Every structure is written in structure tokens, then in C-alpha cells.
Amino acid sequence: MxxxxxxxxxxxxxxxxxxxxxxxxxxxxxxxxxxxxxxxxxxxxxxxxxxxxxxxxxxxxxxxxxxxxxxxxxxxxxxxxxxxxxxxxxxxxxxxxxxxxxxxxxxxxxxxxxxxxxxxxxxSLPPLGGEGMVVEADETYLGNLPAHKAPVRKTPGRPKFGPHHKRAIVSLVERGGQARSFYAETAKVEKVAAIVRENVAKESRLHTDTSSVYKHVGKEFASHEKVNHFEKEFARGDVTTNTIEGFFSIFKRGMKGVYQHCDERHLHRYLAEFDFRYNNRTALGVDDGERTTNMLKGxxxxxxxxxxxxxxxxx
Ligand SMILES: [Zn+2]
Known part of the structure; x- marks a missing residue:
């Protein structure tokens, strides 16, 4: 059959x-x-x-x-x-x-x-999280920044590569809830802090890795707990960034495997696509038909x- x-x-x-x-x-x-x-x-x-x-x-x-x-x-x-x-x-x-x-x-x-x-x-939506709720924040890198936005090299020699020259995407995921992604160009502390501040309720528990970009803004929340990936620590009790890493894994497989090249000007729309599917995922009881209907309502x-x-x- x-x-x-x-x-x-x-x-x-x-x-x-x-x-x-x-x-x-x-x-x-x-x-x-x-x-x-x-x-x-x-x-x-x-x-x-x-x-x-x-x-x-x-x-x-x-x-x-x-x-x-x-x-x-x-x-x-x-x-x-x-x-x-x-x-x-x-x-x-x-x-x-x-x-x-x-x-x-x-x-x-x-x-x-x-x-x-x-x-x-x-x-615009109300902030993620709330009292007793966990919001995981993390950043990922996708493709190189256009030349005019890449940081200027101060020392001569071989061009430097690595996160500073890559396009940074910051995502926030409320555990068991919704995801929100932003193109941050370079993952500068002030820029990432502003995204976290504007989109996460202050009463939330913030979970991140040990990246320094969350250090100061983390103090504005009920708690800021970190897992140390450098020491191969991925979970400590319920402190983990596994949810957001699962989200990034689908995003990166899609962007690298399916879309391959994405112009910077269109990146915000691809982020909306991956956020949308995550926020209307099967685990929340949304099937393909209902997800289509929700898309068309938009x-x-x-x-x-x-x-x-x-x-x-x-x-
Ligand atoms: Zn009319």
C-alpha cells in the first residue's frame, strides 16, 4: 500500500x-x-x-x-x-x-x-521565558562577512579567519517553547547583549556556554548558568545548551546542505524560515498541514x- x-x-x-x-x-x-x-x-x-x-x-x-x-x-x-x-x-x-x-x-x-x-x-513579540523558565542563548557562524564589514587587520601577514570574519547568528530558545534568531553581523558584546536584553524576560534563567559575550548581560537575569564546553562539560543537572545546539544543527544542515549560498541581504528571511518550522514543530503537536495553514495565515x-x-x- x-x-x-x-x-x-x-x-x-x-x-x-x-x-x-x-x-x-x-x-x-x-x-x-x-x-x-x-x-x-x-x-x-x-x-x-x-x-x-x-x-x-x-x-x-x-x-x-x-x-x-x-x-x-x-x-x-x-x-x-x-x-x-x-x-x-x-x-x-x-x-x-x-x-x-x-x-x-x-x-x-x-x-x-x-x-x-x-x-x-x-x-514584535513579548520576551521569551519568565519566572522559573530556562532560555538558552548561543551564537553560530555561517559564511564570511562581506569584505567591507570584516574587521580591519592591524598586523600584516596572512589574512586571519575564524569567527571574527564570519557572519554571526545569535539564537535564543525557550526550553520547550519558541526560538528566535538574529543576524548580528559580528558577535560584538554590545550587539549580542542588546538582542538578549530585548528578547528574554528578566525573571528567566539564562543558560549559555562560557563565551564572554554573555558575561555582563547575564547578570541582568534571575540567574546565569554556564556549561564549559572547553572542559567537555555539556550538561550539569538541567544546565545545558543542548536544545539550542539541536536547533543550530538543523539550521546549519539546511543552510549548508540545501541553500549553500546565501546573500547577506536575504539571511534574515532564512532565519525566519528555520525559526518558523521550529516554532511549529511536530513535538508541539503541529503537523505538516497545520504548519502550512499557519504559514499562509502570515x-x-x-x-x-x-x-x-x-x-x-x-x-
Ligand atoms: Zn476598499
Missing amino acids: TAKNPLNNVIFQDASKARAWLEALLWAGGRACGYCGTLEASSPLKGRDGYYQCKACRKQFTVMVGTVFERSHIPLNKWLQAAFIMSASKKGMSAHQMSRMLGVTYKSTWFMCHRLREAMKTG ISGKRPNYRRINERATA
Whole structure:
């Protein structure tokens, strides 16, 4: 017996079924005009499937107006397929492979993937952690900084490599909860401290390794406990950074194995993608279908910023 292929679902096969499904999802609280936001003041246009005429601003709109799908000519069922594939692939999916699966050109697929990453972004959220809760903080390095951002060498000789010349990513994970990742350029103490300070509740227990970047900011929390990786200490009681290292392991396998090259300008979107999948993980009871739905709920109120995404179609 073969497993049922979820992509056989009609919403992935038929553009008008996909549209009806998306309308039901995004307009659960009433049909809102994508231009002026007026609720339930529109009527369907005769002979134009999916088009509505707003009585308030007189504009014609579809469910795609005011979302990251706006002005796209890709059929909606292909958009839903792309969202499902991204949701269900633990380490992400390259635009090349996705393009073959969707039967859409590579260039269009590349833009689709980046717009879906925009959908996965969250706005400002309350701090992680709280009284008695553990937040693990750590940084990882991915690829080299662009030359103009790399630290200037003070001594002549062979160029130095190592963390100082690499792009630093700082992540925070609430144990048993959510993850939040940031591109910090270089892991300078002030920058890392600001990220930790703004995103972790002061009542939390902070767990890190012995890196000096957490030393001062650590004093602002209920406690700051460290594991000493240099002495091969990875856990002491419940003090550990294993959760965040598990998160980084998936992130790095995805970024190195699947995406390979990632321009600095797009890095924030890849971070949003890995945070999103972690925050909607199976262990929290979220299955592939629900994760896709959650992703698609995020497309609203985020008109694509064409200039920003169009900067360069790479990675
Ligand atoms: Zn309107």
C-alpha cells in the first residue's frame, strides 16, 4: 500500500479550489478589501472568478491583494503547493528542486520562496521565558562577512579567519517553547547583549556556554548558568545548551546542505524560515498541514517590497 500523497488534495491541483480555500482562511472574520480594509462591503464581479468590487473605495480586489502573493501570476494552487513543501521539509528545499516539483521557472520559484519566508516572519513579540523558565542563548557562524564589514587587520601577514570574519547568528530558545534568531553581523558584546536584553524576560534563567559575550548581560537575569564546553562539560543537572545546539544543527544542515549560498541581504528571511518550522514543530503537536495553514495565515498585511526582494535573485 502506498502512502497517500497530501499534494493530491484538490486545493493543490485546482486554482479555483485553492482560491476558495484561501478566502475561507484569510476572510474567516469577514471579507476585507485588500486596499482599504473595509469589511463585508463588497460584491463578487460577474464573470471574473475571485474578483470583488469594494463599495467603500470602489476598487476591485482578490484575496491576494494586500498579501505577499499580490500581483503574482502564479496560479494559487502552485502557491499552496510551495507553502506545503516548505512546511514539510525539515531542512528547507532549494529553489531548484522546488522549481522542478512545481513546474514553475527557477526565477519565479526563487521569488515565491522568499515571499513565503516573509509570510513566516513574526512582528514584535513579548520576551521569551519568565519566572522559573530556562532560555538558552548561543551564537553560530555561517559564511564570511562581506569584505567591507570584516574587521580591519592591524598586523600584516596572512589574512586571519575564524569567527571574527564570519557572519554571526545569535539564537535564543525557550526550553520547550519558541526560538528566535538574529543576524548580528559580528558577535560584538554590545550587539549580542542588546538582542538578549530585548528578547528574554528578566525573571528567566539564562543558560549559555562560557563565551564572554554573555558575561555582563547575564547578570541582568534571575540567574546565569554556564556549561564549559572547553572542559567537555555539556550538561550539569538541567544546565545545558543542548536544545539550542539541536536547533543550530538543523539550521546549519539546511543552510549548508540545501541553500549553500546565501546573500547577506536575504539571511534574515532564512532565519525566519528555520525559526518558523521550529516554532511549529511536530513535538508541539503541529503537523505538516497545520504548519502550512499557519504559514499562509502570515501572508496578510505584508505587501511584497519589490525593491528589497528584487535586489538580486541569488541563493
Ligand atoms: Zn476598499
